[in-house]
Amino acid sequence: MVVRLQGDPFGPGAELDAFTEAVGGGGAVATFTGRVRSTPDDPLEAMTLEHYPALAQAQLEALRAEAIARFGLIDAWIIHRFGRLLPGEPIVQVMTASLHRQAAFDGAGFLMDTLKTNAPFWKKEHRPGRDSWVEARASDDAAVARWT
Amino acid sequence: MRVLYFAWLRERLNRDFDEVDPPESVTSVAQLMDWLAGRDEAFALATQKRELIRAAVDDTLVGHETAIAGARTVALFPPMTGG
Numbered sequence: 282m283v284v285r286l287q288g289d290p291f292g293p294g295a296e297l298d299a300f301t302e303a304v305g306g307g308g309a310v311a312t313f314t315g316r317v318r319s320t321p322d323d324p325l326e327a328m329t330l331e332h333y334p335a336l337a338q339a340q341l342e343a344l345r346a347e348a349i350a351r352f353g354l355i356d357a358w359i360i361h362r363f364g365r366l367l368p369g370e371p372i373v374q375v376m377t378a379s380l381h382r383q384a385a386f387d388g389a390g391f392l393m394d395t396l397k398t399n400a401p402f403w404k405k406e407h408r409p410g411r412d413s414w415v416e417a418r419a420s421d422d423a424a425v426a427r428w429t
Numbered sequence: 430m431r432v433l434y435f436a437w438l439r440e441r442l443n444r445d446f447d448e449v450d451p452p453e454s455v456t457s458v459a460q461l462m463d464w465l466a467g468r469d470e471a472f473a474l475a476t477q478k479r480e481l482i483r484a485a486v487d488d489t490l491v492g493h494e495t496a497i498a499g500a501r502t503v504a505l506f507p508p509m510t511g512g
Contacts, residue, residue, distance in 0.1 A: 315512055330511070331436055333504060335488045337511075361511065373512050393512055399490065401504075402511025403436035414437045417508035 284341040286334065288364040293371050300358050304378040307355040311385035312376045313393055319368030326407045330372065332363040333401035340400045344392055352388040354379050359392060361402065394424040430497070432465070435506035438482070441475040458484045459493040461503060481507055 293314045301310055319325040345357050355378040362372055373396070377388035404415040432447045439445055447465070455464045462482065466473035476482050484491055485504040497503055 331439075332511070333433070333435055333485070333506070336485050336490070336504065339488055340490065397512035398509055400511045401435065401485070401506065401509050403507065404510045405436075414507070415510045417510055421510075 284338060284345055284359045286332065286337055286341075286361050286363060288362065290362070290366075290370050291360055291374070293374055296358075296360060296374055297376060300356075300376040300378070304356045307378040307385075308380055309382040309385040310376065310378045311382070311389040312374065313389050314371050315373040315393070317366050317368045317370050317372060324408070325368050326409060327368070328366045328372075328407065329405045330363045330366060331403045331405065332361075336401045337361070337363075341396060344395050344399065347395075348377065348388045348392050352377075352379065352384040352391070354384060354388045357388055357392065359396070361396075361400070363402065391428050394421075394428060397421050398425050430500060431502050432461070433502060433504040433506075435504065437507055438475055438505060442469075442471055456496055456498060457493065458486065458491060458495050458497060458503065461497055462493070462505070476505070483508060 297312050317325065317328050341359050341361065345359055348354060348357050357375065357377045360374045366372060375389050375392045377385045379385040379388065398421050406413055406415060430449055432449055434442050434445060451461060451464050455461050462476055466476060483506050484493060486495055486497060486500045487502055
């Protein structure tokens with residue numbers, strides 16, 4: 282598994298175990314898991330992630346290859362969900378492995394910052410009586426700019 | 430040529446795609462948007478802020494100046510919000 286788009290929930294721990302097993306002897310593994318946010322001030326009923334399948338797969342594979350080459354990673358995997366998600370469920374997980382920690386941290390940060398603005402997914406939030414598309418944020422563009 | 434729409438652009442147009450045959454004078458993504466806006470008021474309104482529209486030609490992300498000659502699919506969509 283390298284880049285996987287799926288509608289069903291996944292288990293972050295099981296995915297990490299599979300990745301760690303697959304990459305063998307690298308000394309450093311970094312994982313980021315993004316989940317559906319819902320706070321007491323702003324409770325969410327659900328979220329729907331729309332995506333453009335062919336482009337999403339191609340973009341994530343290209344970003345993965347770029348991360349491996351740029352940071353000298355042993356490997357990197359990306360899982361991203363689409364469809365209807367409930368609060369607390371995982372949306373995305375990136376896992377990177379390298380010989381030493383900095384490359385694993387940087388690779389995971391690069392993948393998350395770039396996929397947010399370069400992979401064709403769109404979030405719609407469902408609140409009681411109100412649905413709204415999440416707007417792209419200037420801070421997301423700033424996050425990706427730090428890698429250029 | 431098939432023009433695909435996603436997210437709020439799809440909702441505002443009330444359809445997933447259009448099958449179109451633009452004239453030869455329409456050579457870029459920007460010109461395709463101008464042409465679509467000229468024949469459909471809903472499209473014109475939804476894409477008024479062109480800087481909010483991203484594009485892909487045959488499943489590759491591109492800028493608005495990109496040529497569309499020979500393209501099978503052009504996708505138009507809002508800024509992406511995954512992750």
